[in-house]
Amino acid sequence: MRTSVSWLLFTAVSAAALGAGAAGQPKPKPIWARNAPLPHGFNAGEAFPTIALPSAADGRPVSLAAFRGKKVIVNIFASW
Amino acid sequence: MDVPVWHASLNQLEKDGKVAVVAIVQDQHPDRARLFLQWKQIGWPTLADSLDLLNLETVPLTLAVDEHGIVRFTELPMSAAKTIEQTFVNQTYPKPAALPPADAPDLPALKAATMRNTAPAWRAYGDALSVWGSGSAWSDVIGAYQRAAERDGGDGLTQFRLGSAFRKRYDSPARQPGDFQDAERHWAQALEIDPNRYIWRRRMQQYGPHLATPEPFFDWIRDARADIASRGETPLALVVEPGDSEYAKPGAGVTAAKLPATEPDARGRIRRDRGEFVSVETAVVPSTAAPGETVRVHLTFRPNLRTKAHWNNEVDELMYWVSPPRAWTTDRRAIVAPNAPTAVSQEPRMVEFEVKVPDAQEPGAAAVAGYALYYVCEDVNGVCMYRRRDVSVPLQVSASQKTTKR
Numbered sequence: 001m002r003t004s005v006s007w008l009l010f011t012a013v014s015a016a017a018l019g020a021g022a023a024g025q026p027k028p029k030p031i032w033a034r035n036a037p038l039p040h041g042f043n044a045g046e047a048f049p050t051i052a053l054p055s056a057a058d059g060r061p062v063s064l065a066a067f068r069g070k071k072v073i074v075n076i077f078a079s080w
Numbered sequence: 081m082d083v084p085v086w087h088a089s090l091n092q093l094e095k096d097g098k099v100a101v102v103a104i105v106q107d108q109h110p111d112r113a114r115l116f117l118q119w120k121q122i123g124w125p126t127l128a129d130s131l132d133l134l135n136l137e138t139v140p141l142t143l144a145v146d147e148h149g150i151v152r153f154t155e156l157p158m159s160a161a162k163t164i165e166q167t168f169v170n171q172t173y174p175k176p177a178a179l180p181p182a183d184a185p186d187l188p189a190l191k192a193a194t195m196r197n198t199a200p201a202w203r204a205y206g207d208a209l210s211v212w213g214s215g216s217a218w219s220d221v222i223g224a225y226q227r228a229a230e231r232d233g234g235d236g237l238t239q240f241r242l243g244s245a246f247r248k249r250y251d252s253p254a255r256q257p258g259d260f261q262d263a264e265r266h267w268a269q270a271l272e273i274d275p276n277r278y279i280w281r282r283r284m285q286q287y288g289p290h291l292a293t294p295e296p297f298f299d300w301i302r303d304a305r306a307d308i309a310s311r312g313e314t315p316l317a318l319v320v321e322p323g324d325s326e327y328a329k330p331g332a333g334v335t336a337a338k339l340p341a342t343e344p345d346a347r348g349r350i351r352r353d354r355g356e357f358v359s360v361e362t363a364v365v366p367s368t369a370a371p372g373e374t375v376r377v378h379l380t381f382r383p384n385l386r387t388k389a390h391w392n393n394e395v396d397e398l399m400y401w402v403s404p405p406r407a408w409t410t411d412r413r414a415i416v417a418p419n420a421p422t423a424v425s426q427e428p429r430m431v432e433f434e435v436k437v438p439d440a441q442e443p444g445a446a447a448v449a450g451y452a453l454y455y456v457c458e459d460v461n462g463v464c465m466y467r468r469r470d471v472s473v474p475l476q477v478s479a480s481q482k483t484t485k486r
Contacts, residue, residue: 038136038141038154039134039135039136041151042134042136042141042143042151042154043151043154044151044152044153044154045150045151046150046151047149047150047151047176047179047180048143048145048149048150048151049134049180050149050180050181050182051133051134051211052182052184052211052212053104053127053128053129053133053134053211054127054128054211055125055126055127055128056105056110056111056113056114056126056127056128057114057125057126061211061212062125062127063182063184064102064145064149065149065180065181065182066182067100067102067145067149068147068148068149068179069147070099070100070147071098071099071100071144071145071146071147071168071169072099072100072101072102072144072145073086073090073099073100073101073102073142073143073144073145073156074101074102074104074141074142074143074144074145075084075101075102075103075104075124075140075142076103076104076105076106076129076134076136076139076140076141076142076143077103077104077105077106077113077139077140077141078105078106078107078113078139078140078279078282079105079107079112079113079115079116079298080107080282080286080295080297080298080326
């Protein structure tokens with residue numbers, strides 16, 4: 001995966017948008033998402049998929065539903 | 081690859097229990113991501129999505145999900161934790177009227193649904209088996225996806241997941257001959273259906289020929305291991321070590337002095353091993369190439385465990401000599417696979433090289449010949465001998481330049 005250039009790009013776009021979101025106003029899609037829409041469950045206001053995925057440590061299925069009751073930052077990436 | 085810029089901001093919030101961070105990695109080999117997190121001393125729980133069950137086009141992606149499981153933000157600010165704390169962590173969000181249940185599929189019901197013999201039913205069964213099936217279920221996963229693909233050949237997701245399942249089985253004790261090549265074939269088909277899928281494209285590229293600017297997929301692993309060891313820790317062991325194709329700068333390994341300047345057995349005088357001691361498996365990425373294109377050849381040599389054959393590591397390493405057809409070019413003629421540090425061993429030995437199809441090559445089946453020379457011993461305390469294993473690597477030359485750039 002490329003270095004933090006891509007991280008800086010989309011997080012920089014979001015600074016003002018985060019405030020707008022908190023105020024309930026619609027925020028523009030980030031540049032990278034305008035032609036590559038996210039699937040259902042990955043957009044603001046939608047329920048994140050509860051599909052279970054195997055733990056990278058031991059292969060046991062784990063669902064994001066297991067984290068309910070807590071605020072979660074989901075960081076999806078690849079080590080390349 | 082680097083740590084997200086928001087990590088330091090969230091660190092204290094995590095320690096205070098105000099927020100959790102969960103990593104989902106899109107690697108074919110998710111243990112490499114765990115090594116990265118160990119290197120950066122990050123303790124996020126990590127889930128693996130090697131089959132792209134989340135159906136994402138690209139990474140990275142960071143979401144803020146509230147306590148009810150609802151996505152609130154699709155990006156995080158660069159600024160300090162106070163912003164995240166004020167605008168997300170300290171917010172109280174309304175509980176939805178209905179929440180989707182936690183995923184715990186009814187495998188028998190999903191299997192019964194396949195009686196309808198539809199592509200969606202078979203794919204759903206394959207998806208569930210890939211997560212909830214037993215450790216030896218990859219053959220069953222492959223079977224389910226194959227049936228889905230037979231009924232809907234135009235579904236890129238099924239093709240990608242089928243390819244990833246083949247590669248999972250290839251890396252498991254249940255490996256079948258041809259699994260790696262089948263993985264590549266289905267990934268190629270997936271990209272042909274939807275060439276905009278960045279994750280799928282990278283999956284092919286990591287095993288394919290070096291691009292014009294070689295991609296440092298996993299060059300960071302060397303630094304990671306050195307840094308971790310310098311801290312007095314043991315780096316997490318990888319199930320599958322990256323091959324040369326996955327490094328922009330493959331390891332120095334063998335010095336030029338060990339590589340023969342001329343063909344080592346031009347007259348074919350070394351006795352042949354026809355599989356009694358060592359088997360060889362070939363995979364070509366991509367398996368179909370147009371004139372002028374380059375492919376990467378992966379060869380895996382495995383001692384025959386049934387006869388207790390093993391490498392003799394006290395003599396020269398395995399050496400592979402490439403004999404491309406006339407007008408074909410290769411990045412190197414001789415490749416050496418290093419010995420293990422022990423006196424004898426039985427590990428598979430991998431050799432990779434690249435071959436370019438001539439511009440004037442006629443379409444159809446082609447083959448790249450070569451042979452390996454190695455020292456192998458038979459049975460425990462058995463006879464050790466020097467043998468030659470001839471190899472013919474098949475590939476298909478297409479009629480025209482591909483429109484989908486790899």
